[in-house]
Amino acid sequence: MERLSLDPVEPGALFFAPMEGITDEAYRKTILKLYPEWDYLATDFLRVPAAGHYPNKHVVRHFGKELFSIPRIQSKTMFQILTSHRSFTVDLVKQLEDLGVPWLDMNIGCPSNTVCKSQGGSYLLRDLRTLAPLVRSIRQNFSGRFTCKIRIGYHDTSGFEDSIRLLNDEGAELITVHARTRDDMYKAPAKWSFIARAARISQVPVIGNGDVWATTDVKRMLEETGCHGVMVARGALKAPWLAQDYRKENFYPTHAETADRIREFFREYRATLEAEGVSARGVLKQSKSVARFMVDDFENGPLLRRGLMLSQSVSEFYAQIETLPS
Template structure:
């Protein structure tokens, strides 16, 4: 998720079993081949390819052996593969950047046709491609042809731009272009992030495609996961904001899948220690004030679904000093936080 889920966040979210794979923030492709530093910034996992111990647990079925026969994708330190995501509309530029990504060590690519941002859409990227399935086909086809059959190219779509009339046509275009898997965010671009997510529409798409379809949108809890699976018929789901709101949501789902039992709710100390670990990683390279903003952003994602996070957010929202902020996070009760301007 752009501006939110970076490599540190991916690292923390995948420390406990739950995720099968993760995706980078999108690399925006306009017309030129981007320099390596752009790819490394979005996917530092390319630089220090982790030796994945957990790959045998991967169920996505997307990982192929590369030409040298080694299965060594960029991965989080826990070994969960990281797919590099490109966002663009120009087939040649996408193909050139797909090549570049491969040269730098990517062994799978994801194409974003779901981004609703006005600026991105005005320049013909993200969800604006959903207005023209033929263009979407050309983009996927160009990337798949450029990288070869041994590299899985996946795609992410919404149900349409302003309405759902082209939902199936777009999904079929992605498949015809060579996508190995399709993630469907069950809303149109104009619906933004407003509930509800129309999971039943994903089911309509899934039954007409032969590639795996992954359900996405508004999965905040185990109950949502069950509903999304039932209505879409999809085996797999993708978590977005739900994984930030409850960083143990993926392990919660996995635990239920394996045992049929529920994990207890995520406690405040678990949340505080995760946020503190995130701060410790970020402060190595970023100014303290920026780290505070990142912490507030994550706490903001938690607070809609967790009253303790809401209380902390309220108590800490004016604090700009990192150590004071961390102190506040780690106080046993929100009322113990000495609220002060720094």
């Protein structure tokens, strides 16, 4: 496929974050259809193989075939990879280049033990001398947009500014800063002052990420940190319509409206999964993953959540969605 040329990322852009196990093609399709107000979405990461190479079919299946056939979707999506100096990075990057991928994002933030044991993800922030040639090798072999997503450090933040400078020097075109260290995992609060520091010293746009749960947080992050755009993860999983609400200023939905939106979301999501031929077991598993935070703000949120998570069948799960209290 011929490579798309991408428009610059506008100030104030809203990104739906990559979330492994969530943001697959069916989920992204649902989001794009119901909430096109998200400026950008991201794929789950593709792990660069430590030996051999993936057939093209595997790469296309992982990212989603529509990403390779529908330019409108392609132009809104960051394709994420996760690698380490032990992996066959250049081979995979060249393969993605040949497949016409327009936007490659490098995951330098994953905190999982497995990933860090293989010296990838956030582990790379421990040793910037290893990170630099790895970033360079991607830049040199990829002619599309190349961006990086980092945390503010591994155990501590002493190397933070150096990591931003390194990414600038090695040719990253945009940097997403998840304002927690690896040791912080996903615990609140995200330290937005680091996003502000990055925005001050970086020569390329900085996207802020961490603890955006409401439309007011988007506005506050842009104002307090001077970042170029905002990326939302768990807040977007909880309220996939967040970008829509943000674009309509001063819109604060009632519980009844939220219940209706949850129903609308799940009807669409289920239809998308079923149209893709996902098994009933798969539909149930994915629906549970996606529902994790959605009912938290209801009066009996923990009970509703428990009911959903303990569902034994698709019909049991969806009956509860249809009868959410309004």
